[in-house]
Structure formats: C-alpha cells, structure tokens
Amino acid sequence: MSNMKDMTGEQIRKKYLRDGMLPTIFCNGCGHGLSIDYVLWAIEELELDIDKVSFASGIGCSSRIPGYMNADGLHTTHGRALAFATGLKAALPENDVIVFTGDGDCTGIGGNHFIHAARRNIDMTVILLNNYIYGMTGGQLAPTAPKNSISTTSPYGNIEHAFNISELAVALGAAYVARWPVSYPYQPIKSIKEGIQKKGFSLIELMSPCPTAFGRRNKLGKIDALWDWYDNNAILVEDYDRIMNFGSEEEKAGIQGKYKIGVFQNLEKPGFIAEYAKLVNRVTAADDAKFGGDL
Ligand SMILES: Cc1ncc(C[n+]2csc(CCOP(=O)(O)OP(=O)(O)O)c2C)c(N)n1
C-alpha cells in the first residue's frame, strides 16, 4: 500500500486531475479545493483503480469537482446528484461511486433524494461540502444556515432553524457518518477511506469556509479569521456528550453554539446493492423451481 510520505500533493494531483481544467473556479480562501486532495489521497492510499471509480455531482461550486478528476463522472442537474449516483451504482455495481455535493444541492432542492438514498442504504460515498450558503449563485439562504445569519435572502437575519445534516443521516440509519472541518487533513482522509470501504451509504460532511458569499456578509473577518472560526467552534462529539452528561453548568455554557465533529455512526449492515442481488437470486431460483429454468 502506498504511503502518504511517498508522494507529494503535487504528484497526486498530476496523477489524478485533468490538467486542462485547472486552475479551479474556487475563490481565494474557499475550503472546497481541499476536499479534492483528501479524496485523491484516499483513492491513492486504498490503491483503487481510478477506472473503477465513478463520480457524480449536482450544481454548485462544490459540484464542479468531478470535472477536475481525470475519471468518469456525471455533472448533473441541481439537487439530483444522488438520484444519478443511484443509477450509476445500479448499472455498475462493481464501481465505487463518489458524490460531491453542496449543502444547498443536497439538503435544499435535493433533500428528498438525500433522505431516501440514506434510508435505503444505497452504496455510495457522499462528500458534502457544507458552507452554510448557496455559494455559486451569490449567497442565498441554505437550509443549513445558522440562526440569525445574513444572506441575500435573509438580509435582516435568518429566522429559521438549521438542518443538521449528519444527525439526520444518523437518524436515517446511514451506515457511516462523519463530520470534519476541511482544515483538519488527516481525519477527513481517514473517514473518506472508511466511507469508500463501507458497504452502504456513507456521508462525510466537510465544513468548508466560503469567504465570498458567507464570511464577508456575516462579518466573520478576513480569510484567516474565518478559517479560525471553524476551528475554534468545533467540538469532538465525545467531548460534547461527556460535557452534556457530566459537565458543570459553566462547561455546558462554554460549548453552546459549537458544532460537533467526529465519526457519528459506523454500522455494519447490508447495502442496497447486496440486498438487491439477493432478491434477484431468490426470485430466479423460485422461478427455476416452478418453470424448470425455461423463463
Ligand atoms: C433547478 C435549479 N434551480 C436553481 C439553480 C441555481 N443554482 C445553481 S447552484 C445553486 C446553489 C448551490 O449551492 P450549494 O449546493 O450549497 O453549493 P455551493 O455553491 O455553495 O458549493 C443554485 C440555487 C439551478 N442551477 N437549477
């Protein structure tokens, strides 16, 4: 197995990215680009055959990523990445299907596809880039936007309650769920590897700063300050649970408003594709018994 020390980031990018598509469209200080590196490292470390990896995405800054990969990919319509990815996996069950999606793409217009792909435990790895906003279209309110945050469609502050994507995926019984800030390199790579190896639905939610459409409007400061905000407001799920169960009132007050990170769920349960293959075998065997294999 290759070791991360054997290759530089530049060599990895040369190996897997389409030269002609670079540079990316991402603004200075955007977190999305790091997720490309993390997925490439995971692919390299797992020694996957890139011809057996299929990417899918919807529409958004985050959804541009499959276009940079020198591999087969579907850049589809807004919100429909998981529906296309389901078809991909059904047609090519031996391929690893990796989806790049934004919080708007996946939980706004695509929310129902997300719910049902997770519930059905469809075998795919979803890299969800959560920047709390619709970045590509200039900063409209996303379902993940924090309470009181400013967007072009909530200029006086968001009065809605935010979607907690990872916790929703846990409730839906997704086989693997993890959330990390993009600024932590090793944990996302490890989770992406675990997600790819997992049978069933895996979600890796990466908290990704958008200085242009979210940070600036919410007065979170320059790029460095925005990235610090993500680091300073993260709390490991184990620490959160410990403090909430056994901590003092002061400790509990200290974690208010922080977002939980870590591996939220890691289950062994059959994926949809295995269940479907079993069903086909069972029905075929029953038909053979009844009709002597003539059907
Ligand atoms: C059916 C449809 N509705 C709306 C749009 C406009 N649109 C394009 S991208 C986008 C939001 C993207 O936000 P997100 O998925 O969070 O990705 P980001 O750009 O923040 O990475 C919208 C509303 C569209 N392309 N198609």
Ligand code: SF4
């Ligand atoms: S608008 Fe936001 S999400 Fe889109 S590339 Fe710029 S910083 Fe990234």
